[in-house]
Amino acid sequence: MKRTFLDGCAFSLGCTLARLRFASGLHSLRSCLALFAVAVFVSGVQLYAHHSFAATYHEDQTVKIEGTLVQFQFRNPHSFVQVDAPDAKGVMQRWGVEWGGAGQLGGQNITRYTLKAGDHVIITGNPGRNPEEHRIRMVGLKRPSDGLSWGGRPGETFD
């Protein structure tokens, strides 16, 4: 499997965890995975601090769009999913859906190859404060073609 530098960031966390496992005597796989989850969570937390979500989105509102993925920008500080989907009036719009940073998503088994242009997706999230921007903060994602989903399991969030 091709590895990119960004994927390597998440991979390097696993290597670090392996070294920690031997150093700390954690021979249980469950303990190892728990520590890995904590390490990923802690190391990815700075990604939150780029901007205030409360200032950017209406966190008390939820919108749902269904359409075709145009581009998956897997990167830091925040990944973006660009989707062509109709708005509430049925007019086709280009939506920019903000997601976690590459390092954080990497710890949740999301890579730059997880989504590709042409995928049919259903996305729920918080709408941006400027409706003309058609911007959403990701809360949930589903790809009906193969059942891929994100946002429904514990830990599948970003703040």
Next chain:
Amino acid sequence: MFRLRRTAIIVPLCLLAVMFAVRPASAQMDFSGEWQPIFYEDQPERVAGPEIGDYTGIPINDAARMRADTWMAAVQTLPEWQCRPHSADYIWRGPSQLRITKEINPVTRQINAFHLEWLRSVDNPVWLDGRPHPPEYAEHTWGGFATGKWDGQSLTVTITHLKEGYLRRNGLPRSDKATIVEHWTRHGDYLTVAVIMYDPVYLAEPFVRTTDYRLALNGLVAPYPCNVVEEVTRAKGEVPSWMPGKNPDLHEYADKHQLPFEATRGGPQTMYPEYISKMK
């Protein structure tokens, strides 16, 4: 006899001279290590982020208030903003791990500098070798120019030459003319940093914040490559902002938390507990 008397005088004098000449071992505190921020205070603001219109408890003036009232979060989708690091004064408040390394002078064996690095930051050196700050017209950077001076086992750091930054991530600005004074204190595995901000442009009084970190032996400051993309499609040259008086969200914070609107507007008086009596 005379020789014995001379010896009795010279020897103690020599001993005294040696005592004053030998420099005692330095009492410098070692701040180096991997540190993890603690969120026992201000967690909602420092992690998820502050709400629009929340200027409470910050001694801002009218100029800062206007900048914040006309600020729009969408400005951070612009290419110039996407990979911008937190500047040296704000980044203490972020949720990132911190790595502090020390630079030792090989001759004097004293600490020449501490280097601070967070996940999404530049290298922030603090120079302890007595070098002066550059002239006012020298380059301003995200890390600024920082020098440190020991105060017992605490370190007092003075930072100048910062690029414009922010007090809070809801538009409250901090100017490039500000001077930051930090007091670092380590007590065992805990590091407390008091940051005092003096800003002649946007603050009516000095602004003080304290932040705590705990030593994290297994800490990790991972690589953080950042690249600029088109996050939101907008017209060329468009800069998201509100015209003065046009921001529709300024009352949202006060209404949501049932606070008098005036109290949320910040200013020196809102820092002190006596202000509560005014709200009644």
